[in-house]
Amino acid sequence: MSDPKHQPAQKLVFVAIAILLVIYPLVLPRFYSALAIEILIMSLFALSFNLMFGYAGMLSFGQAMFFGIGAYTAGLFLKYISSSLALAMFACVTASFLAAVLIGFVCVRFTRTYFIMLTVAFSELIYAIGHKWASLTGGDDGLVGIPIPRYAIAHLPTIDLENIQTYYYFTLIVVALGALVLRIIVNSRFGHVLRAIRDNRERAEFLGLNVRRHLLLSFAIAGLFAGLAGALLIPFEGMVSLETLHFSRSADPIIMSILGGTRFFLGPVVGSALFILIKDTIQNFAEFWMLWMGAIFVGTVLFLPGGVVGFVGSLGLFRSRHATTEEKEG
Helix, strand or coil: CCCHHHHHHHHHHHHHHHHHHHHHHHHCCHHHHHHHHHHHHHHHHHHHHHHHHHHHCCCCCCHHHHHHHHHHHHHHHHHHCCCCHHHHHHHHHHHHHHHHHHHHHHHCCCCHHHHHHHHHHHHHHHHHHHHHCHHHHCHHHCECCCCCCEECCCCCCCEECCCHHHHHHHHHHHHHHHHHHHHHHHHCHHHHHHHHHHHCHHHHHHCCCCHHHHHHHHHHHHHHHHHHHHHCHHHHHCCECHHHHCHHHHHHHHHHHHHHCCCCCCHHHHHHHHHHHHHHHHHCCCCCHHHHHHHHHHHHHHHCCCHHHHHHHHCCCCCCCCCCHHHHHC
C-alpha cells in the first residue's frame, strides 16, 4: 500500500502534470505539440502491451499487428465508407478486438517460447497480407489520401483535426479515457486474477481459475487498445504506413514498458516519453540512434530492473498499490 504521508505529494504531482498537459501546446512551438501527440499515442500502445506482459506475464512480439489493423481499418473506413472519425474508431477497435480474439484463441493455448513464436508468426502473416493485398492497403506505398474529418457542433467553431493543437487535445482526451479504462481493469477482480496467473499459473489453476479464458480476454483487450492507438495515427500522419504492421514495431512497446517499469501502471507512459525524447535527441547528434538506444535499454535492465518508475518507487514516493513483496524489497 502507498504510504499515507506521501499521498498529498503524489496528488500535487498528478495535478501539476495535468495542468502541464493542458497548457503545454499553448506555450510551446508546434513541433513540441507533435512530439507530445506521438508520446500520447505510443503511451496507449505501451499500456495495451503491458496489460499482457506486466499483469498477465505474456510476452508478445506481435502487438504491432493489432496496432496496424486498427490504423488500416480506421483509414479504409474514412476513405471509402464515412468521414465520421467516431465511427471509424468504433470500426477499428471492433476489428482489432475480433482479430485479437481469433489469434489469441490459438496463442494462449501455449506458453513461454511457443507463445512468443506464435505471436511473431501471426504478425508476419498479417504483414504479408497487408503487403500482398496492395489493391486494398496500398502495399509498400501504404494507405494514402485519407480525408481528415472536421466537426461542427451547433454554433460552436468548427473542430479542425488538421490543426495540431486541436488534435493534441483530442488525442489527450482519447488516451486519458483509454488509460482510465485500463486502470479500472487492472484494479478489478479480473486484474487481480491476471496477477495471480502471472505469479504462479499452476497455483491459479489449482484454485479453479479458468486461466486460458482470462489470458484470452487479456490478449483481446490489449489488442483492442493497441488498435485504438493505431487509429489515432490517421489524423496525425494523414496516411497508414505498411511498417505499422511489421513485427519489429512490436519492440517499441516492449522497450517502453521495461524502460518505465512493467509492474507499475504508469511505467509504460513514462517509458514512452523517455523513449521518444531520447530517440529524438540522439537522432540530432548520431546516425545510428538504435545503437545508443540499445545501450540505454541494456543499462536499464542491468541497473534498473524495476524501470525508472520502479527506481523512483524504491525511494518511497510512488509505490505501486499492488507491488509484490520482491518489488517492495527491490
